[in-house]
Amino acid sequence: MIRRLAERILLIEGENDGRYPHSHSLYLRDGGGILVDCGSDIAEIERLREEEGLAAILLTHYHEDHFLFLHRFPEVEVWASEGDAPALESFDILLDRYGVAGTGEEPFFRDLFERKFPYRPRAVTRRFADRERVRFGDTEADVIIAPGHTPGHLCLHFPTEGILFLADYDLTPFGPWYGDKPCKIGEFRRSARMLAEIGARVNVVSHEDPVHEGSIAAKMEGYLSVIDRREESLRKFLVRPRTRDEIVARRIVYGEERPGPWFDYGEWALLGKHLEGMVARGEAFVEEGRYALR
Numbered sequence: 001m002i003r004r005l006a007e008r009i010l011l012i013e014g015e016n017d018g019r020y021p022h023s024h025s026l027y028l029r030d031g032g033g034i035l036v037d038c039g040s041d042i043a044e045i046e047r048l049r050e051e052e053g054l055a056a057i058l059l060t061h062y063h064e065d066h067f068l069f070l071h072r073f074p075e076v077e078v079w080a081s082e083g084d085a086p087a088l089e090s091f092d093i094l095l096d097r098y099g100v101a102g103t104g105e106e107p108f109f110r111d112l113f114e115r116k117f118p119y120r121p122r123a124v125t126r127r128f129a130d131r132e133r134v135r136f137g138d139t140e141a142d143v144i145i146a147p148g149h150t151p152g153h154l155c156l157h158f159p160t161e162g163i164l165f166l167a168d169y170d171l172t173p174f175g176p177w178y179g180d181k182p183c184k185i186g187e188f189r190r191s192a193r194m195l196a197e198i199g200a201r202v203n204v205v206s207h208e209d210p211v212h213e214g215s216i217a218a219k220m221e222g223y224l225s226v227i228d229r230r231e232e233s234l235r236k237f238l239v240r241p242r243t244r245d246e247i248v249a250r251r252i253v254y255g256e257e258r259p260g261p262w263f264d265y266g267e268w269a270l271l272g273k274h275l276e277g278m279v280a281r282g283e284a285f286v287e288e289g290r291y292a293l294r
Contacts, residue, residue: 006161008139014040023065023206030137039068060167061150062087064117071120078122083152085124099181108261148188150180162201169195170205171219175226179269196220231274241290
């Protein structure tokens with residue numbers, strides 16, 4: 001489904017309401033046709049390419065639900081932020097950003113990304129910096145780098161149209177993802193609040209309900225409160241010392257009905273960040289492979 005946000009800005013809604021492994025995209029009817037992320041609806045993307053053109057694909061970040069259909073367009077230029085471009089150009093760097101390079105999880109991720117999505121390294125021909133003003137034909141946008149979800153997570157603010165594309169600062173009930181190896185919880189919070197403070201007329205996100213009109217300050221605080229609820233649940237579970245395997249098996253983040261290595265990874269990627277912070281603040285310690293509160 002395509003929704004018109006402005007004369008030259010279209011929203012391509014992803015399959016299943018943009019839920020993983022899909023995401024919503026933007027299409028700019030300017031500059032030869034610019035697709036922002038390519039995990040939405042392949043039929044609509046291909047139709048727009050045939051009818052209006054496709055000069056470049058701008059990726060907000062390197063996660064697989066945003067490059068899902070990138071392999072279908074090997075001839076199209078790929079653009080990204082300076083911070084995230086290396087992970088789009090190198091499989092080894094991508095796996096390192098996920099924190100699985102050199103671990104027992106690496107074979108699972110290599111197979112998953114090569115087979116299901118599939119990942120193919122691409123040269124990033126244009127790289128964007130924070131607060132850079134860019135022109136796509138007659139359409140102007142400000143690049144806003146919002147680290148925390150990924151190191152170079154890129155948002156686009158179209159000041160003339162009053163539209164902000166927040167991508168994966170997505171305001172969903174699931175809550176934030178800050179589990180990539182280089183990312184930190186505090187960094188995610190700062191970026192999320194910075195985006196809310198822009199005060200765009202229309203705020204567009206990558207998953208589930210895509211369009212949020214007016215102020216999103218309260219919604220953003222509700223979204224960020226999921227971080228606190230996760231940590232509170234983790235503290236309750238640490239009423240006695242727990243191993244990593246016990247913490248992962250508890251399924252604080254995803255719920256007990258989600259088995260398998262993908263969810264094992266996600267649990268530890270997120271809760272490990274909480275434990276790092278708690279240990280650094282002197283609120284917890286690890287001894288003989290068990291985590292406990294002080």
